[in-house]
Amino acid sequence: MDSTSNEHPAAVPSAAGEEDERIIEATKSLRRHIGLAEDPTDPSSVASPNPEEPMFWIEVAPPSTRxxxxxxxxxxxxxxxxxxRIAVNPGSNSFRGHQNSDYYHVACFERIADFSQAAFLDRVQPLTRRMWPFRNLKSSSMLDGNYLLDAGAERLTLEWKRSVGKLIDERDGVKAKDDSKDGLKDDSTDDSKDDLNPVFRNLLYNAGSSKYVPQEIPNMDTFERHLLTTTLAPNESDGPDDDDEWNLFDEYLVAREDDPTSLDSRHTLSATLFLWGQHVVLATSSNLTEKGKEQKEAELTPKAIRAIKRLAVTPMPDIQSAFRGGRF
Ligand SMILES: [Zn+2]
Structure with a gap:
């Protein structure tokens, strides 16, 4: 799963050296772009903040021929x-009034972005119905169903970010802030699971289970609550007698908050999305090869297939309320 462990052996030392050199240069350039010192071990390398605050968007590549x-x-x-894919926006060639993005395979980006550091992790943002106004995209293109993550990738990316963030805090001795009494958190991106409002946590982690009992959540957007209870629910159950319910995070999340070694691998996000994407194809494709059919049979139960089909859907924005709010 960790592709750093199976990189090409250095059979041609000069080529490997050149490759390393390119990765080092790309790493420095990314660090500069997000306002960090190029080389944290070199005292002469100074940080200069980038007022543009580039974000690392996790999104789906739109249709194109090549x-x-x-x-x-x-x-x-x-x-x-x-x-x-990852879209760094604004990209490194952006200039005032004209914003480009830099696109990477997720696994390629992980080679130069160190997600075991908060300065990188904090910039990760899944592109979803709620966040797209900040991505600088044409709304028509997004509304055609391009770019936005499917429900499973959304939940997995957010949970990956939360788990890795928690491990970073524990490693660095940062105490989790206790804001559970200050009211409802409306996002699960950067807080410990334990710090969430218990009613919201119940919705986030237990929805879809036959044991889940919906509770009233004051001030919560009804559209989002409905999505979290249905399309985005992480559990799939065969009913009250099911003692082996399917759980999205148990199946696919490679970084686990109870396993500090998760920080040692650079590729936990790409591995998570790869496993998920592969099963989405198996569960939803109508023209699998013989090998694909065998793999589906071996790896997916009917309950898993039902869950994956549900979570493979892309939740679209609440257009009616967006119109009322003047977003279009
Ligand atoms: Zn690549």
């Missing part, structure tokens, strides 16, 4: 439509 070039120099494969 795909898009991956920004990582040494990568020779294009990013194909429907692949999960």
């Amino acid at each position: 795909g898009a070039k991956c920004r990582l120099d040494s990568c020779t494969e294009n990013i194909m439509p429907d692949d999960y």
Whole structure:
């Protein structure tokens, strides 16, 4: 799963050295772009904040015939439509009034972005119905169903970010802030699971289970609450007698908050999205090869297939309330 452990052996030392050099340069350039010192071990390298505050969007590559070039120099494969990708926006070639994005395969980006550091992790944002106004995209293109993550990838990316964030805080001795009494958190991105309002936590983690009992959540957007109870629910159950319910995070989340070694691998996000994406194809495709059919039979139960089909849907924005709010 960790592709750093099975990289090409250095059979041609000069080529490997050149490759390392390119990765080092790309790492420095990304660090500069997000306002960090190029080289944290070199005292002469100084941080200069980037007022543009680039974000690392996790999104789905839109339709195109040949795909898009991956920004990582040494990568020779294009990013194909429907692949999960990272868009750094604004990109490094943006200038005032004209914003470009830099696109990467998720695994390529992980080679230069150190997500075991909060300065990188904090910039990760799944592109969803709630966040797209901040992504600088044409709304018509997004409303055609392009770019936005499916429900499973959304939940997995947010949960990956939360788990890795918690591990970073524990490693660095940062105490989790206790704001559970201050009211409802409306996002699960950067708080410990324990700090969430218990009613909201119940919705986030227990929805879909036969044991889930919905509770009243004051001030919560009814559209979002409905989505979290249905399309986005992480559990799938065969009913009250089911003592082996299916859980999205148990199945696919590679970084676990109870396993500090999760921080040692650079590729936990791409591994998570890869496993998920592969099963989405198996569960939803109507023209699998014989090998694919065998794999589906071996790896997916009817309950899993039902769950994956539900979570493979992309939740679209609440257009009516967006109109009322003047977003269009
Ligand atoms: Zn690439």
